[in-house]
Amino acid sequence: EPLAVGVELAFRMVYLLILGWALHRLWRQRPGVLPALAGMLPFALIALLELAGSRLLIEYRVEVIQLAVTWFLAVSAYALNLRLGRLRRQRDEMQQLAETDPLTGLPNRRAGLRRLGEMFAVAREDGTALSVAFIDIDHFKAINDDHGHEAGDRVLVAVAQALRATVRGASEAARMGGEEFLMLLPGVAADSAVQRMHALRVRLAATARELGLEGLSLTASIGVATLRDGDADAAALLRRADQAMYAAKRGGRDQVQLAG
Known part of the structure; x- marks a missing residue:
């Protein structure tokens, strides 16, 4: 059906975009690479099952995709919390530096x-x-x-x-x-x-x-x-x-x- 084909194409495009983003962060050695790769694991598994012609994937394709998306969102939320934590620590460190005398270590x-x-x-x-x-x-x-x-x-x-x-x-x-x-x-x-x-x-x-x-x-x-x-x-x-x-x-x- 055209709708099913459209959903399939959209899913694959999203998968390729996420894969490209994760590989780009890995190549640039940016923080958060491991969560990005972890979020990709279910999609990589789906791709392997497709190549192997798995009947399990054919029968439960919608459920598998839902699980993969849920996993990706959970890992993304975890990565976002890590990034926010780093930003808060950086903000606190900058504030401490701005309010500390560099020679004595006392408040300025x-x-x-x-x-x-x-x-x-x-x-x-x-x-x-x-x-x-x-x-x-x-x-x-x-x-x-x-x-x-x-x-x-x-x-x-x-x-x-x-x-x-x-x-x-x-x-x-x-x-x-x-x-x-x-x-x-x-x-x-x-x-x-x-x-x-x-x-x-x-x-x-x-x-x-x-x-x-x-x-x-x-x-x-x-x-x-x-x-x-x-x-x-x-x-x-x-x-x-x-x-x-x-x-x-x-x-x-x-x-x-x-x-x-």
């Missing part, structure tokens, strides 16, 4: 400010404490001049490691740029935040000795601010910490100043 300024905004919103909603510390490495230009920029990079990496050891989560410390760092201390009141920063100063001094650079002194000027009712937004809280940090520098450096 953008990520640090975003995290600060999130913590600010939670603290406001829950009525919990939130302290931030703005940290500036003292005389960092002199460290670069005296020991070289490679040594300066080692110092920044070591400072980042000291910050990680001081906070609970990796997202609670960030490099703001140059020799400036930000520490986020959710649920920490002012007195405890200041104590932690004094402990950080001691850790930095020990880090300087561990680096083994002759004559290296590693200190920091640190400003601490704790959320108060007058802080309209996260920027206001950060601004007070920044001002306290500059007060520490004016006061002789290597000290912690609590914002008023």
